[in-house]
Each structure stands twice: as structure tokens, then as C-alpha cells.
Amino acid sequence: MLLTTHSAVGQSSDSPVPLKQLSLEELSQVQVTATRKEPTTAFRTPAAINVITTDAIRRSGASTFPELLRMIPGLEVAQMDSSKWAIGSRGFQGRLSRSMLVLIDGRSVYSPLFRGTYWEAQDTLLEDIDRIEVIRGPGGTIWGSNAVNGVINIVTKSSRQTHGMLVSAGGGNVNQGFLNWRYGGGNEVFSYRVYGKGSTYGPQNTPKGPDYDDWRMGQIGFRTDWKPNTRDSITIQGDSYGNEAGQELAINSYAAPYRTVVDANGFFSGQNIMAAWQRALKSGSDLQFRAYYDRTDRQDLNYREVRNTFDLDFIEHTPMGRHELSWGGGVRISPAEYFQTVQTVDFLPHLDNYKIVSGFVQDDISLIPNKVVLTVGSKFEWNSYSGFNYQPSARIAWTPNDKHTIWGAVTRAIRTPSRIEQGFQFTALLQRTNPPRFVRLVGDGGFTNEQLIGYEMGYRNSNKLGFVSLALFNNRYSDLLSVEGRPEVTETSPGPVHTVLPLLLRNGIQASSSGGEITNLVDLRPGWRVRSSYSLLLLDAKRQAGSIDASTVGQLEGDTPAHKVVLQSFFDLPKRFEFDVAFRYISSIPNQKVPQYATADVRIGRTLGHGLELSLVGKNLFQPSHVEYGGIPNGLVGIKRSAFLKLTWSR
Amino acid sequence: MPRIRTLGRIGIALLILGLFARGQSVRSIRQGTEAEIKAAFLINFAKFVEWPSETSPGNDFTICVAGADPFGQALDRAVENEAIENKPVKVRYVPRWQNDCRILFVGASDLDNSQFLAGVPPGVLTVGEQPSFLLDGGMIALVMEDQRVRFEVNLRAANRSSVHISSKLLDVARRVQK
Numbered sequence: 001m002l003l004t005t006h007s008a009v010g011q012s013s014d015s016p017v018p019l020k021q022l023s024l025e026e027l028s029q030v031q032v033t034a035t036r037k038e039p040t041t042a043f044r045t046p047a048a049i050n051v052i053t054t055d056a057i058r059r060s061g062a063s064t065f066p067e068l069l070r071m072i073p074g075l076e077v078a079q080m081d082s083s084k085w086a087i088g089s090r091g092f093q094g095r096l097s098r099s100m101l102v103l104i105d106g107r108s109v110y111s112p113l114f115r116g117t118y119w120e121a122q123d124t125l126l127e128d129i130d131r132i133e134v135i136r137g138p139g140g141t142i143w144g145s146n147a148v149n150g151v152i153n154i155v156t157k158s159s160r161q162t163h164g165m166l167v168s169a170g171g172g173n174v175n176q177g178f179l180n181w182r183y184g185g186g187n188e189v190f191s192y193r194v195y196g197k198g199s200t201y202g203p204q205n206t207p208k209g210p211d212y213d214d215w216r217m218g219q220i221g222f223r224t225d226w227k228p229n230t231r232d233s234i235t236i237q238g239d240s241y242g243n244e245a246g247q248e249l250a251i252n253s254y255a256a257p258y259r260t261v262v263d264a265n266g267f268f269s270g271q272n273i274m275a276a277w278q279r280a281l282k283s284g285s286d287l288q289f290r291a292y293y294d295r296t297d298r299q300d301l302n303y304r305e306v307r308n309t310f311d312l313d314f315i316e317h318t319p320m321g322r323h324e325l326s327w328g329g330g331v332r333i334s335p336a337e338y339f340q341t342v343q344t345v346d347f348l349p350h351l352d353n354y355k356i357v358s359g360f361v362q363d364d365i366s367l368i369p370n371k372v373v374l375t376v377g378s379k380f381e382w383n384s385y386s387g388f389n390y391q392p393s394a395r396i397a398w399t400p401n402d403k404h405t406i407w408g409a410v411t412r413a414i415r416t417p418s419r420i421e422q423g424f425q426f427t428a429l430l431q432r433t434n435p436p437r438f439v440r441l442v443g444d445g446g447f448t449n450e451q452l453i454g455y456e457m458g459y460r461n462s463n464k465l466g467f468v469s470l471a472l473f474n475n476r477y478s479d480l481l482s483v484e485g486r487p488e489v490t491e492t493s494p495g496p497v498h499t500v501l502p503l504l505l506r507n508g509i510q511a512s513s514s515g516g517e518i519t520n521l522v523d524l525r526p527g528w529r530v531r532s533s534y535s536l537l538l539l540d541a542k543r544q545a546g547s548i549d550a551s552t553v554g555q556l557e558g559d560t561p562a563h564k565v566v567l568q569s570f571f572d573l574p575k576r577f578e579f580d581v582a583f584r585y586i587s588s589i590p591n592q593k594v595p596q597y598a599t600a601d602v603r604i605g606r607t608l609g610h611g612l613e614l615s616l617v618g619k620n621l622f623q624p625s626h627v628e629y630g631g632i633p634n635g636l637v638g639i640k641r642s643a644f645l646k647l648t649w650s651r
Numbered sequence: 652m653p654r655i656r657t658l659g660r661i662g663i664a665l666l667i668l669g670l671f672a673r674g675q676s677v678r679s680i681r682q683g684t685e686a687e688i689k690a691a692f693l694i695n696f697a698k699f700v701e702w703p704s705e706t707s708p709g710n711d712f713t714i715c716v717a718g719a720d721p722f723g724q725a726l727d728r729a730v731e732n733e734a735i736e737n738k739p740v741k742v743r744y745v746p747r748w749q750n751d752c753r754i755l756f757v758g759a760s761d762l763d764n765s766q767f768l769a770g771v772p773p774g775v776l777t778v779g780e781q782p783s784f785l786l787d788g789g790m791i792a793l794v795m796e797d798q799r800v801r802f803e804v805n806l807r808a809a810n811r812s813s814v815h816i817s818s819k820l821l822d823v824a825r826r827v828q829k
Contacts, residue, residue: 019683019691020729024699024823027692031682031798043720160783188786230788233763280769284747319746370744402724462723526682 046397046407048471052132061603061617073517073533074136078628081213083120083245089150099148115418130157138413140391145416159191172644196220205625205638212263215245238273252344259429270296285318307336324364332356344427355384385417408457421447472516482508482549508547513539527572535564558591578605592630686725697735699820712738715752719760801825
């Protein structure tokens with residue numbers, strides 16, 4: 001019996017008896033040193049996937065989604081100011097993450113206005129998150145358009161798992177104060193929870209001009225899970241939130257002074273409600289219907305949009321011998337109204353109704369049972385901006401035994417146009433001449449889908465020390481967004497007289513990106529886990545025939561760091577102390593004039609008994625402040641060294 | 652000299668990590684990974700359970716793992732040289748219940764437990780990982796409590812399925828639903 005030597009790490013050396021020979025009483029007393037769920041859940045998946053577990057969320061000390069994503073290899077995460085983030089997956093980093101889809105319990109939070117995710121508006125009680133799945137690489141076959149470079153799935157716990165009361169509160173120099181609470185209850189048939197949270201954040205370090213970026217947010221929500229019988233389960237959930245965030249923006253006008261930098265608050269709020277019905281059929285297949293309504297009201301300093309999204313979709317899984325067939329379909333209607341608040345920013349028409357109809361089919365074929373699985377499928381989608389598209393993929397995973405998985409995939413994915421490319425005019429001052437010269441970005445519907453063919457492969461190894469994962473990719477993009485200059489024209493209306501240099505949004509760029517990520521997780525000894533990762537990204541862009549774009553190639557190549565190193569240590573100290581360190585190194589972002597930096601977060605936690613836990617979290621500790629991204633008119637905002645104390649009580 | 656500063660900081664980080672390599676605490680408490688402990692529980696349960704005699708197909712005693720697999724290789728290792736009902740124990744990873752499963756283990760996943768439990772015939776011991784597993788009609792749920800693995804039993808579900816669970820097992824359970 002080799003069990004004790006096999007698991008030299010998992011077990012202390014002074015106990016020669018294998019665990020399985022202990023009695024039930026003794027087993028009930030064995031202390032758990034490491035929860036191994038994270039690697040094994042994703043072990044056989046033929047995609048570059050990372051899962052952030054409940055425990056990793058708690059021990060990260062993070063208070064927002066983007067902070068949680070910092071630890072994921074292959075994602076570029078940069079904080080722009082207190083409330084704003086620029087996130088990318090394998091490149092294409094930007095304020096709104098245009099090539100990445102984010103879903104909260106299946107509800108898409110991708111905004112079809114400026115194409116992307118307003119990260120600061122997305123939140124929930126972090127303690128109630130079951131897991132966050134991060135998939136780098138194209139995911140269009142299942143999730144549809146705009147999942148070009150990645151998908152982030154935030155999944156909350158069932159209310160059956162959150163019975164009881166939880167309150168956490170604290171504060172510090174940047175996270176100035178926060179209060180989170182949840183109450184849940186129920187029985188075998190029906191469970192529920194309600195929660196609320198509020199936070200206030202102080203400004204970061206603005207080198208030129210006043211500190212503008214303080215941020216306050218509040219959110220409430222609920223979830224109910226009802227199981228009338230063994231076959232059906234019905235979930236209803238909803239959230240409502242409001243935010244007020246300081247912004248700094250350049251406002252342009254045709255009359256003098258032509259351009260002014262304004263500091264003021266932006267307001268955004270939203271409400272959503274979702275119902276999901278899951279049924280296990282007698283045939284062995286299962287069926288799920290989901291419907292949601294999502295309203296967002298966003299009022300930035302230069303526009304306001306109110307959007308109402310209605311979505312209905314279903315999915316069925318059917319096992320048939322060696323095949324596991326999935327298929328589904330959906331309809332989304334998203335009417336929105338635009339309110340012009342600044343002369344030089346406009347969307348036309350002001351009333352717009354975006355529609356998507358989609359279907360997908362996918363088959364998981366066990367070529368050799370338990371060893372080789374081939375997954376083929378395609379999404380078929382129609383949308384009211386660019387019409388019909390299809391997004392097929394083929395993936396294969398070979399798991400010779402439980403120690404190794406080798407996988408590969410070829411995928412086609414699409415980014416569809418948003419309102420910004422359909423009917424948009426944004427005019428900015430170019431030169432204070434007489435008459436003044438302006439440049440105008442014009443989305444006139446001449447832009448169509450961006451395309452990707454992605455080639456991926458990966459290897460995972462699970463060994464007695466832990467877990468190693470390697471993922472490599474080569475992404476070939478075509479018809480990427482470009483800005484094509486047109487001859488300068490003189491405008492007399494609206495006055496006064498000025499000239500405009502139009503830049504039309506077109507599909508004139510192609511690019512190829514290559515790179516990979518390697519992740520290593522080691523349980524060095526009982527109670528000490530270390531996770532490390534390195535990510536590499538090389539992107540090469542060029543103009544397609546006919547394009548005269550002068551700026552996009554440099555932006556695509558220079559907007560994303562090439563190297564990222566993350567090192568995390570989770571350490572259980574005696575007397576119920578926990579000591580956690582997260583170190584990160586990010587190489588320079590030339591186009592944003594951001595130099596390379598390295599910094600670290602530290603968390604010290606202790607359970608006090610009676611359901612109390614106290615933690616002290618320090619963030620960005622290596623320097624008083626450092627810059628991570630540009631995008632603000634008055635220069636780069638420094639992200640401060642910060643700390644906060646947090647007390648959590650649960651019963 | 653930004654590069655040298657950065658290297659210095661990486662060095663500091665490594666130093667912080669390194670300090671703990673030496674500072675390991677002395678503990679007399681028995682420890683194991685979650686996977687190893689759960690695998691050991693699963694093998695142990697079999698000693699306290701009687702299956703109805705008419706349901707014993709095959710030459711092996713098969714433990715099936717459905718849902719997300721929490722074990723890695725821990726279960727495969729634990730069943731080496733083990734016998735239940737005088738049959739060698741075999742582990743299979745399955746999408747859902749299959750004919751020869753005598754124990755069905757349902758790993759916690761995003762799918763509802765009841766999807767795995769639907770269609771399981773009498774005479775199969777079902778073991779899950781979430782407290783809600785019992786609400787869904789499962790028999791034994793492994794639950795985490797204070798950094799330890801404990802278990803709860805739904806006796807009604809076991810009786811309904813003609814799986815007899817010994818009172819010795821019930822004595823150790825954290826909670827028994829009758």
C-alpha cells in the first residue's frame with residue numbers, strides 16, 4: 001500500500017495509518033488542509049478556463065469584480081481611477097472590454113451602446129458568489145457574439161446554500177466605508193435570501209488638477225429557489241442598484257472655448273429581474289428556460305442612455321449513448337433611448353431597438369469513453385445591426401488518465417456592431433485655429449462584424465504536489481475596427497463656422513496574436529498553498545487593403561502589456577490566523593505611457609469564534625501610488641497604497 | 652533604475668513567501684486534503700451500509716462519480732486493494748447514473764443535484780457534497796464544518812430506497828433527518 005508515500009504532502013509524516021483506515025469518528029476530526037476543487041473541476045475541460053472559488057474570493061480581500069480578476073492569467077486588468085477599470089483578455093484591453101462577454105447568473109451585462117461592460121455598475125454580495133468562471137479565448141459557439149476573446153461567468157449560490165444572517169462592515173483610506181448584509185432562510189421546498197450593500201470610495205491620486213474620482217454605490221437584491229417536486233426547480237432573482245461616481249471628461253463645443261475639462265459626478269442605476277425554470281425529463285435529459293428583464297439608466301457627463309432589455313432563452317441537454325447533445329435558442333429585444341446632453345456627442349436615431357435571435361447546437365462525443373471527447377457545435381445568430389452570422393467550433397480533449405489532459409480547439413467568433421458603429425457622431429477639437437478645426441468620429445452603419453479564427457491548445461497535469469496548466473493560442477483577426485479619414489469639410493450649421501475632419505468607422509485592420517499562460521498551483525505543506533502564473537501576449541496588427549487608418553495599428557499593439565506575473569500565497573497560521581499575499585508584475589503599456597510596475601496585496605485574517613471574522617487588507621503596498629492605465633484628460637491617475645479593516649459576522 | 656527596483660520588489664515578495672517555509676507550525680492534529688478525506692469517508696460508509704441483496708450486478712463494486720469531480724486521483728488511490736461485499740472496488744466517472752453504480756457520488760456543480768438523482772433506482776447509495784443534497788432527496792451529504800468534513804444523513808431517502816444504514820453511522824452523523 002503506497003498511499004502514505006503518494007500523499008507525503010497531503011498528510012503529516014507522523015501518521016502512517018492511511019486515512020481510509022480511520023473510523024468515522026476519527027475522520028470527522030481530520031483537519032482539511034486544502035480544498036482541491038478548483039483544479040479538478042476544470043481538469044477535463046477543453047478550453048483555457050480558470051475558476052475563482054468562494055474561498056479564493058474571501059481570501060483575496062477584493063471588494064469588486066475587477067480586483068478578483070487581477071489574479072487570473074491571460075487577463076489584463078488595470079485600474080484607471082477609483083471606479084473605472086480597463087480589462088482585456090489576451091489583448092484588446094480597454095475601458096469597456098469590447099471583445100469579452102460578462103454574464104451574471106446567465107444575464108448578459110454587455111452594453112450594446114459603447115460595446116462592452118461598465119465594470120463599476122456590476123456587483124453583488126461577494127460572499128454569495130459560488131464561483132467565477134473565466135474562459136480565455138473564443139466562446140461564441142455557446143455564448144454567442146462578442147465572446148471573441150473571453151467569457152466571464154459569475155455564478156451566485158442557490159439560496160438553499162445561504163440560510164442565515166451575514167453582516168460585514170469596515171473601512172479604510174480608499175475603501176472608506178462599507179456595509180454588506182444578507183439574510184436567508186427556507187425549507188426543503190422553498191428557500192430565499194435578501195441582501196444589501198453600500199460602499200463609499202475616496203479619490204485616487206490625480207497629479208494635475210483636483211481629485212475628482214470619489215465613488216459611492218448601493219445595491220439590494222433577492223433570490224428565491226423553489227422545488228415543487230423532484231423534477232422541477234424554479235429560481236427567481238433580482239437586483240437594484242444606484243451609483244454616483246466622479247468623472248473627469250473633456251467636453252467639446254463648436255463655439256469658444258471649444259474644449260473644457262469638466263469634473264462632475266456621473267449617475268447610473270439599474271434594475272433587473274430573472275426567472276429560470278429547470279426540469280429533469282424522464283428520458284434523462286434536462287431542460288432549462290430563462291427569462292429576464294434588465295433596465296439600465298446611465299448618465300455620464302456627455303450623454304444619457306436608458307435601456308430596457310428583454311431576454312428569453314432555453315437549453316436542453318440530452319445524453320444519447322456516446323453523445324451528449326445540447327441545443328438551445330434565444331430572443332433578445334433591447335430598446336433604448338438616447339438623450340443628447342452635449343452638442344458634440346450624438347447617437348442617431350435617438351430611439352433604437354436592438355434585436356437578436358439565436359440558436360446553437362453542440363455535441364459532446366465520447367470517441368473513447370472517459371478518455372477522448374470531441375466537442376463540435378455552432379451558434380447561429382441574427383441581429384438587427386449586421387444580420388446573420390455563424391460561430392462554429394471543434395474541441396478535443398484527451399485524458400489518458402487522471403493525471404494528464406491534452407486539449408486543442410479551433411473556433412470562429414464574431415464581434416457584432418454596436419450603436420457606436422451604427423449611428424454615432426463624436427466631435428472633438430483638433431486645433432484652435434480660425435476657424436477652429438475639429439475631428440469627428442462617425443459610426444454610419446458602414447462597419448460590420450469583426451472576425452476571429454482562434455487556434456488553441458493546452459495541457460494540464462495534476463500531480464501529488466498540485467496542478468500545472470499550460471495554454472497556448474494563436475488568434476487571427478480580420479475586419480477589425482478602423483478609423484478611415486475623409487477630406488476635411490467646412491460646416492456652418494451648427495455655428496459658428498468650423499471645419500470637420502471626418503473619421504469613418506470601418507473594418508480595415510487585421511491582426512494576429514500569439515502567446516500563452518502557464519499556471520502552477522502547489523500545496524507546499526499542509527495549510528500553505530501557492531499559486532503562480534505567467535502570461536505572454538504578442539500582437540501584430542496591420543492595415544487591410546484599402547485602409548488608410550493611421551492610428552489603430554499602434555493602439556492595438558501598444559494598449560496591452562506583453563508580460564504578467566502573479567504570485568499568490570495562502571497561509572494558515574497557528575491560532576486561526578490566515579496570512580495571504582498576492583504579488584503581481586505587469587510590463588509596460590507603451591501606448592498609454594504606463595511604465596512597468598510590481599506591487600502586492602496582503603490580507604491578515606482571523607476567526608474569533610461566535611461566527612466572527614476580522615481581517616486587515618492592504619492593497620498596492622509597494623509604492624505610495626502607481627499608474628495602471630490612461631484615458632483621463634488630465635493625465636495618468638495614480639492608484640494609491642491603501643488598507644482597510646473588515647469585520648464579518650455570520651450565523 | 653525602474654528595472655532594478657522591480658527586481659528588488661520581486662525579491663522582497665519571494666522573501667516574504669520564503670519566511671513562511673521556515674515558520675511552519677507544529678501541529679498534532681491529523682490533517683489531509685479535502686479530496687483525501689472525502690475519499691476515505693466514501694470507502695468507510697460502505698462498511699456501515701447494507702444494499703438489498705437482489706441488486707448486485709457485475710463482478711466489481713462500482714462507485715460512480717457524477718457532477719464536478721472533487722477527488723482528482725484521491726479516490727482512485729483510496730480504492731486500491733479495497734473490497735466491498737467481497738468485490739474489488741472500481742471507480743467510474745459518469746455524466747449521470749449508470750446501470751452498475753452501487754454508490755453514486757454527486758460532486759457539487761452548477762447543475763441541480765436533482766438532475767443527477769432523477770432516475771436512480773432503489774438500492775443505490777447516494778452521496779453528495781452540499782447541505783442541499785439532502786433536500787434534493789440524496790442520502791448522505793458531506794459538509795464542511797470548522798475546517799473539517801462532517802456528514803448528514805437523510806434516513807427517509809435511504810429507507811425509501813431500501814438502503815439500510817447502520818445506527819453506528821447515524822451516531823457519528825452531524826444531523827439525521829428522519
